[in-house]
Amino acid sequence: MNTDIPTTNPFDDAIVVTGIGAVLPTGRGPQALWSAWRDARPALSPYRDPYVRTRKITHFGHVPDELQEQSRESVPHKLRKFGTPFTFEAVLAAQDAMDAAGEGWQSIPEERRGLYVAQDDSTELSAAAFHKALDKARSDPSAQAGVDLQRLVAEAFGNAATFNPFTVIRALNNNTLALISIAQRFRGDCAAFVQDAGAALGALQRAAFTLRQGECDTALVVGAGSFNEPLKLAAQYRAGHLSAGGRGGAALRSFDAERDGTVLAEGAVALVLERAGDAARRGARPLVEILGATLRPAVEGGIGPSALAEGPRDLLAAHGLTPDTLGAVLADGKGTVRHDAAEAELLRALLKDSGVPVTSLRPVTGTLGAAGPLAELALAPALFEADELPPIAHLRTPPDDATDFVMGAPRKRRIDSVLSLHSTFNGFAGAVLAQRPHTS
Amino acid sequence: MTRRVVVTGLGAVCGLGLDWQTMWEGLCAGRSAIRAWRLPGIEDFPVRYAAPVDDEAFARCHGADADPDRPMERRMRFGLAAAGQALADAGIDTGTGLGTGTGRGSGDGRLPGRVGTAVGSGVPERDPYELLHALDEDGAPSWQTLYARRAELDRASGLFCTNDALATGIAARHRLRGPALNFSTACAGATHAIGHGFRMIRRGEVDAMLVGGADSVLNLPTMTGLHLLGAPSTSELFGDRLCRAFDRDRSGLVAAEGAAMLVLESEESARRRGAQIYAEVAGFGSSLDAYQVTAPHPEGKGAALAMGRALADGAVEPGEVDCVNAHGTSTPLNDPIETRAIKDVFAGGGHYRKLAVTANKTMLGHLIAAAGAPELIATVLSVRDGIVPPTLNLENPDPACDLDYVPDKARHQEVSVAVSNSFGFGGLNASLVVRGYEH
Numbered sequence: 023m024n025t026d027i028p029t030t031n032p033f034d035d036a037i038v039v040t041g042i043g044a045v046l047p048t049g050r051g052p053q054a055l056w057s058a059w060r061d062a063r064p065a066l067s068p069y070r071d072p073y074v075r076t077r078k079i080t081h082f083g084h085v086p087d088e089l090q091e092q093s094r095e096s097v098p099h100k101l102r103k104f105g106t107p108f109t110f111e112a113v114l115a116a117q118d119a120m121d122a123a124g125e126g127w128q129s130i131p132e133e134r135r136g137l138y139v140a141q142d143d144s145t146e147l148s149a150a151a152f153h154k155a156l157d158k159a160r161s162d163p164s165a166q167a168g169v170d171l172q173r174l175v176a177e178a179f180g181n182a183a184t185f186n187p188f189t190v191i192r193a194l195n196n197n198t199l200a201l202i203s204i205a206q207r208f209r210g211d212c213a214a215f216v217q218d219a220g221a222a223l224g225a226l227q228r229a230a231f232t233l234r235q236g237e238c239d240t241a242l243v244v245g246a247g248s249f250n251e252p253l254k255l256a257a258q259y260r261a262g263h264l265s266a267g268g269r270g271g272a273a274l275r276s277f278d279a280e281r282d283g284t285v286l287a288e289g290a291v292a293l294v295l296e297r298a299g300d301a302a303r304r305g306a307r308p309l310v311e312i313l314g315a316t317l318r319p320a321v322e323g324g325i326g327p328s329a330l331a332e333g334p335r336d337l338l339a340a341h342g343l344t345p346d347t348l349g350a351v352l353a354d355g356k357g358t359v360r361h362d363a364a365e366a367e368l369l370r371a372l373l374k375d376s377g378v379p380v381t382s383l384r385p386v387t388g389t390l391g392a393a394g395p396l397a398e399l400a401l402a403p404a405l406f407e408a409d410e411l412p413p414i415a416h417l418r419t420p421p422d423d424a425t426d427f428v429m430g431a432p433r434k435r436r437i438d439s440v441l442s443l444h445s446t447f448n449g450f451a452g453a454v455l456a457q458r459p460h461t462s
Numbered sequence: 463m464t465r466r467v468v469v470t471g472l473g474a475v476c477g478l479g480l481d482w483q484t485m486w487e488g489l490c491a492g493r494s495a496i497r498a499w500r501l502p503g504i505e506d507f508p509v510r511y512a513a514p515v516d517d518e519a520f521a522r523c524h525g526a527d528a529d530p531d532r533p534m535e536r537r538m539r540f541g542l543a544a545a546g547q548a549l550a551d552a553g554i555d556t557g558t559g560l561g562t563g564t565g566r567g568s569g570d571g572r573l574p575g576r577v578g579t580a581v582g583s584g585v586p587e588r589d590p591y592e593l594l595h596a597l598d599e600d601g602a603p604s605w606q607t608l609y610a611r612r613a614e615l616d617r618a619s620g621l622f623c624t625n626d627a628l629a630t631g632i633a634a635r636h637r638l639r640g641p642a643l644n645f646s647t648a649c650a651g652a653t654h655a656i657g658h659g660f661r662m663i664r665r666g667e668v669d670a671m672l673v674g675g676a677d678s679v680l681n682l683p684t685m686t687g688l689h690l691l692g693a694p695s696t697s698e699l700f701g702d703r704l705c706r707a708f709d710r711d712r713s714g715l716v717a718a719e720g721a722a723m724l725v726l727e728s729e730e731s732a733r734r735r736g737a738q739i740y741a742e743v744a745g746f747g748s749s750l751d752a753y754q755v756t757a758p759h760p761e762g763k764g765a766a767l768a769m770g771r772a773l774a775d776g777a778v779e780p781g782e783v784d785c786v787n788a789h790g791t792s793t794p795l796n797d798p799i800e801t802r803a804i805k806d807v808f809a810g811g812g813h814y815r816k817l818a819v820t821a822n823k824t825m826l827g828h829l830i831a832a833a834g835a836p837e838l839i840a841t842v843l844s845v846r847d848g849i850v851p852p853t854l855n856l857e858n859p860d861p862a863c864d865l866d867y868v869p870d871k872a873r874h875q876e877v878s879v880a881v882s883n884s885f886g887f888g889g890l891n892a893s894l895v896v897r898g899y900e901h
Contacts, residue, residue, distance in 0.1 A: 104755045104756075132752065133749065137750060143624050143625045191691070191887065191888075194585070194646075194888065195585070195625055196646055196648050200755050200887070200888025200890070203750040203751070203889060204752050207752055208752060209751070209752045210749065211747075211749070212890060213654055213658060213748070214647045214654075214890075215643060215644060215646060217626035217629065217642075217644045218626070224643045231661065231662075231665065231667075235661075235665075237771075318640070319630055319633035319639070450626075
């Protein structure tokens with residue numbers, strides 16, 4: 023922290039976002055995300071993968087092919103063998119966020135740049151190698167086939183012609199952290215988290231904390247991942263979380279009575295965080311102020327909503343806000359029967375007829391995993407600027423309760439603060455609170 | 463708010479033993495957990511040595527896997543066992559039947575206010591059969607034959623087998639309602655988890671944190687991947703004396719498995735509870751090399767930055783440090799580079815010449831994402847007991863490794879302040895500073 027300049031403004035220590043990058047199914051950048059959301063235009067398309075043949079997974083939030091290629095091109099050639107499509111997307115999102123933060127940002131010394139990454143689980147097993155093993159196993163009718171399978175898999179793994187020797191690096195869940203640090207020159211404090219959407223909340227908390235402590239002068243928070251991985255898809259399918267896909271791109275119907283599951287997705291979002299005073303001194307425009315984040319385990323079994331309302335309630339109270347004074351709630355709205363029912367109950371417990379409008383981005387992007395909470399933050403500046411709240415796409419029959427779900431058309435409303443809610447498939451629940459930045 | 467942070471509970475499960483006392487006794491006696499090892503059913507796998515947990519002893523001590531229809535990953539079983547031990551050792555009763563009276567804990571049994579958990583963990587232990595099942599759509603007869611050999615996994619098993627399952631599992635089992643964080647920074651994972659947990663207590667976000675790590679890479683996919691990268695030694699020249707940190711003949715890491723957990727607590731909370739205090743965690747520093755994915759910075763700049771930051775964070779002068787618990791992987795690159803970084807950080811007055819540097823991995827093996835946790839326990843106990851465990855198998859020191867590595871036998875000496883290092887693949891560095899506790 024630059025201690026040569028005395029802190030006289032109480033807003034100097036506020037944590038603000040000065041740059042945003044996004045590589046998502048909706049396209050590149052926060053404006054593409056905002057347009058798709060405002061127009062209730064889902065970015066969910068038929069599922070496709072070069073190796074996985076399945077009729078069970080019908081739709082997915084794929085990052086467009088040309089954007090995947092742009093992402094790959096953004097990574098130095100010598101690093102590409104270590105990465106995966108979503109880590110490339112993370113590098114591009116980081117680059118865009120840093121560019122958006124302005125030239126003065128580049129003068130921050132490398133060892134004063136903190137990097138906090140949220141990444142999805144990535145096993146990056148060689149599907150091609152397993153296909154080979156499977157084909158061999160299928161052609162062997164003997165009772166020894168089960169015993170031999172271990173060897174077949176070992177052969178497939180051990181054969182450099184079919185197995186990428188960098189697989190273990192690609193499987194490392196700090197892969198995104200490593201690639202961004204090298205490609206974008208970050209040498210400061212760091213952390214990497216893997217816990218679905220909760221990872222982004224952990225990364226935001228640690229980044230804000232480290233900035234406030236003066237242990238770094240800027241913090242890049244990146245969320246990246248993809249649910250397009252055989253084991254994850256199979257697990258989500260078997261858990262009954264996925265939509266049958268009967269409505270094509272409109273399959274994810276957050277909170278709707280006819281919802282039948284979520285649609286999984288991929289992508290990356292990056293945010294440049296700074297102390298407001300530092301941002302002001304270098305002439306950067308603060309886009310959104312992050313007040314705080316909360317992340318708690320659902321320790322009493324499952325996703326008990328009343329208990330989970332404590333976290334967001336405490337978060338609001340800590341910053342002098344109540345549901346009545348909140349601009350909007352951006353709900354998770356995964357679209358599964360169980361998660362949305364629980365979240366509707368949580369909203370009822372938290373908002374208590376306050377009249378604060380509730381919307382969700384999820385039908386447009388799909389369920390993003392680690393990048394999810396950062397996507398909502400990436401939209402906050404547009405919400406503050408437009409003073410309107412896009413609807414929950416495809417919502418026709420909301421839960422029968424007092425919560426004000428935004429339906430149909432965007433709603434005109436001045437929005438100075440947003441609370442976004444998140445739950446994970448593994449029993450974590452959390453929230454992020456952000457507000458219009460102070461720009462005196 | 464800035465508070466002092468102390469260690470009040472320890473728990474460990476590793477190849478040296480199934481509790482922290484046995485582990486520490488083994489480290490001080492210079493016993494090694496490294497032994498001849500084979501992947502089940504595969505005789506020709508080129509990696510021949512590892513430091514596994516004794517399954518039979520573990521089952522006797524902690525019970526067999528209770529649910530065959532939902533088999534628990536090894537790292538989960540080890541992590542949960544170590545977590546229970548640490549809480550019991552701290553005298554914390556979480557209302558789960560663990561805690562007061564089951565360990566040496568001296569507290570009054572109450573939860574010390576807001577308690578969270580932060581763990582470092584590695585790649586989930588995937589079952590090739592699961593992947594085959596995920597990819598198979600046709601249900602060919604041979605597939606059914608294969609699959610009949612396995613218990614049908616329940617509907618949630620794939621979701622259960624995730625990187626963050628340990629953090630969830632610990633929070634659920636012990637009803638810890640505070641923050642729960644899962645760090646995934648490769649070989650620095652546990653140290654990052656401990657360091658950030660330490661920061662959270664110091665700043666008053668929580669009153670106590672159960673921190674540490676668990677990992678098990680002794681399975682076909684992960685070991686194959688590590689082998690293809692050239693990380694584990696395949697040498698058979700030295701038998702179970704294979705892990706040779708800082709030695710001229712070192713040839714790679716020796717993989718291990720296990721878990722270790724510590725209860726970190728604010729001094730105020732620990733004293734209020736009447737809890738035993740092992741030592742104080744004084745500082746934490748982390749950094750990135752920004753150099754290469756598969757190699758550390760050749761001048762050790764990132765490692766030096768992490769150590770320097772940890773010392774500054776703890777307001778500790780380099781000249782106050784007595785001991786460094788090194789990352790010491792026995793890989794060709796790590797050991798001379800870490801040596802160089804230590805010499806840079808402790809250059810003032812030639813203090814590096816006075817340091818006792820120890821490499822626990824020569825006895826424990828490399829617990830990968832969990833490695834920093836048992837090593838921090840050893841660092842804490844070095845401070846408490848005034849014993850520096852040895853670096854085993856150091857017969858022909860590498861000329862580039864010219865520090866005092868405490869070869870062969872443990873050394874009794876005063877250790878007022880110690881540093882513990884962990885460095886991860888991809889250029890991630892983390893260091894912790896521990897000092898003796900004085901009120």
